[in-house]
Amino acid sequence: MTTSTPLPARTAAPLLRLAPGDTVAVAREALAAGTAVDLAALGEAGALTVRTDVPAGHKVALRDVAAGEAVRKYGQLIGLASAPIAAGEHVHVHNLAFTASQAGAGSADAGPGGYAVGVDARPTPLVPPAERRTFDGIVRADGRVATRNYIGILTSVNCSATAARRIADTFRWPGALDAYPNVDGVVALTHGTGCGMDALGEGAQLLRRTISGYARHPNFAALLVIGLGCEVNQVAALTSGFDLPPEVPVVAMTIQEIGGTTRTVAAGVERVRELLPVVDAVRRVPVPASELVLGLNCGGSDAWSGVTANPALGVASDLLVAQGGTSVLAETPEVYGAEHLLTRRARDPEVAAKLVRRIRWWEEYTAAHGGSMDNNPSPGNKAGGLTTILEKSLGAVAKGGSAALEAVYEYAEPITAKGFTFMDTPGYDPVSVTGLVAGGANVVCFTTGRGSVFGCKPAPSIKLATNSEVYARMDEDMDVDCGRVLTGEQTVEEAGRELFELILEVASGRRSKSEELGVGDEEFQPWQLGAVM
Structure with missing residues (x-):
């Protein structure tokens, strides 16, 4: 199976089997108990009688399945029967179960660790230059390519969320940006953290990496970064890690330094108004x-x-x-x-190993x-x-x-x-x-x-x-x-x-x-x- 299983030949039949040998088929439409389904469209002789009501999109057993036996869909294991299942019965949470031992089962040609690596990693040929497609994008001064042109307002901490939203709201009114047709908007992206955390811990590092990634996003032409002033995620430390080209304006503000919410909002609105003509001066190419x-x-x-x-x-x-x-x-x-379907497509063992490490981390994290x-x-x-x-x-x-x-x-x-x-x-x-x-x-x-x-x-x-x-x-x-x-x-x-x-x-x-x-x-x-x- 590839990860993009083609839909079988189109048919008006009420059941759809996604791969040969599947234990179940999917009901195209709601099926009432007692409905007889001709199996000819599935390449089989005879008919199947639906034993219980089956909602559209749900599974129907194509054959009898013993308790503990594997159930397959897409040609792959999706669980074990938690009770005997008769042909024509609805297959769902009442009779199909998952255990952790079923996950990552790999395949018969699996290598060390239970995963086959790279066996389906076929390079994708690039289309000839004459057939290369384009889109109308915005090319920033440093060569980054944008699909949108926003002024962003980022917050270091939840405490500055209200001020950030009020600044952005000033530019939401109908007609507020009519004079700047190349500006897609002023957007405030707020969050619920930034303090009450270990300044050197994993959570703080991840938050800074996320905010910094947004700051570097080419769809932001200019930025306001607003903090409270006393938070763990300090604005000065945050913005120093943005690593942005000088052509991208970054305005840092803290509410405590400016003198409160109202003054911060007024100052932020004024800075956005100053930035709008600069941000508008782009053209798509x-x-x-x-x-x-x-x-x-x-x-x-x-x-x-x-x-x-x-x-x-x-x-x-x-x-x-x-x-x-x-x-x-x-x-x-x-x-x-x-x-295991992705490790089979990994270009080298290290790519596959990194994916598996993240899977194992999630198992430990949830446990x-x-x-x-x-x-x-x-x-x-x-x-x-x-x-x-x-x-x-x-x-x-x-x-x-x-x-x-x-x-x-x-x-x-x-x-x-x-x-x-x-x-x-x-x-x-x-x-x-x-x-x-x-x-x-x-x-x-x-x-x-x-x-x-x-x-x-x-x-x-x-x-x-x-x-x-x-x-x-x-x-x-x-x-x-x-x-x-x-x-x-x-x-x-x-x-x-x-x-x-x-x-x-x-x-x-x-x-x-x-x-x-x-x-x-x-x-x-x-x-x-x-x-x-």
């Missing part, structure tokens, strides 16, 4: 698609995520890699149990807090048909296409490699994408089966609905209807190519649905590690 860093994320997943939207995004990821660009998969808890990696599927995921973390992960890794895995990064580290890469992040969407954007992602694609209203300023967020029902119900929030793959209107390949074109358009300035709605200010959520003191 054609730049190679290789300058794109595409963040890959999913949230509110359902059973169709791994069948439609995620594989389509995997196609788009591969197309970008072929252009010389970069894509970044994340959400380590949501590749757990499918990491230390009394949790389990299988706690990851949310109630919404389960209502959408996902049962175990293995099943969720197998669908999630499809976002990464089939290109070789070139690098593995820790949270919010700068993404420097070209090609397909991975960043260690939590599965919680705002925290995950915050790490990706801190690393340099200048476009994010976000797949959702239950419906997400996610944005991630300063990077544009493109949302892909896994099914047409969610797309129609939430059309103000969804950019792409990948449910057309299920109806036969598109193949996964066609959906991926269409998405790639949309990525280029959005990178060129076309506003995504989340941008039209103004979503993305509150989703800045740095990963909080360490003791709160």
Whole structure:
């Protein structure tokens, strides 16, 4: 199995089997108990009688399964039967279970540590120069390429959040930026920490790395950095680590030094007004698609995520890699149990080893807090048909296409490699994408089966609905209807190519649905590690 399993031949049959030998099929539509399903579309003779009501997107057993026997989907293990399962029965949380020993099972050709390394790492040929694509980007003075042009207001500590928001709010009113058509906005990114922590500890270091990554993001043309004055995460120390070119204005302010909230807001508004003409003096120019860093994320997943939207995004990821660009998969808890598919694509043993080390860290981290990696599927995921973390992960890794895995990064580290890469992040969407954007992602694609209203300023967020029902119900929030793959209107390949074109358009300035709605200010959520003191 590759991580972008193609959808089987289109059919009107109510059941969809994703790989030969699968124990289960997925119900295309809600099936009532007693429904007889012709198995001819699955290449088998006879009929299957559905024994219990099965919601759309949920699994149906294709044969009898004994208690303790492996259950397979996508051609891979997704759990063990926790009770005998009869052919035609609904397969879900009541009769399918996960144990940690099932995760990272690797494969028959696995090497030391239980993982096959590099056996599927095939270099992606770059398209010929004459076929290289471009987008209309903004080239900064030091050569960094932006997809948006914001003034950013960053905070060192939660205590300065209100002042930062009030400064940004001054420029939200209709007409406030009409004189500056090349400025995408003034955005305040606040957070809930910055003090009550060990100044030299892992948590403080991670926070500074995340904020510094945002400060260096090419989509910020100028910055205000606001602190209180007495916090652990001191503004002067923070800004000294930004390592920005002199062309990027950085204005540092502390509320205690200026004399309170009202004076800080007034001073901040004045500085933004001074910066606006400077920031507006940019123009978009054609730049190679290789300058794109595409963040890959999913949230509110359902059973169709791994069948439609995620594989389509995997196609788009591969197309970008072929252009010389970069894509970044994340959400380590949501590749757990499918990491062997990524080690098989690692370009060298060290890349694979780094990924496995992060998996082991997560096992220890969750165990230390009394949790389990299988706690990851949310109630919404389960209502959408996902049962175990293995099943969720197998669908999630499809976002990464089939290109070789070139690098593995820790949270919010700068993404420097070209090609397909991975960043260690939590599965919680705002925290995950915050790490990706801190690393340099200048476009994010976000797949959702239950419906997400996610944005991630300063990077544009493109949302892909896994099914047409969610797309129609939430059309103000969804950019792409990948449910057309299920109806036969598109193949996964066609959906991926269409998405790639949309990525280029959005990178060129076309506003995504989340941008039209103004979503993305509150989703800045740095990963909080360490003791709160």
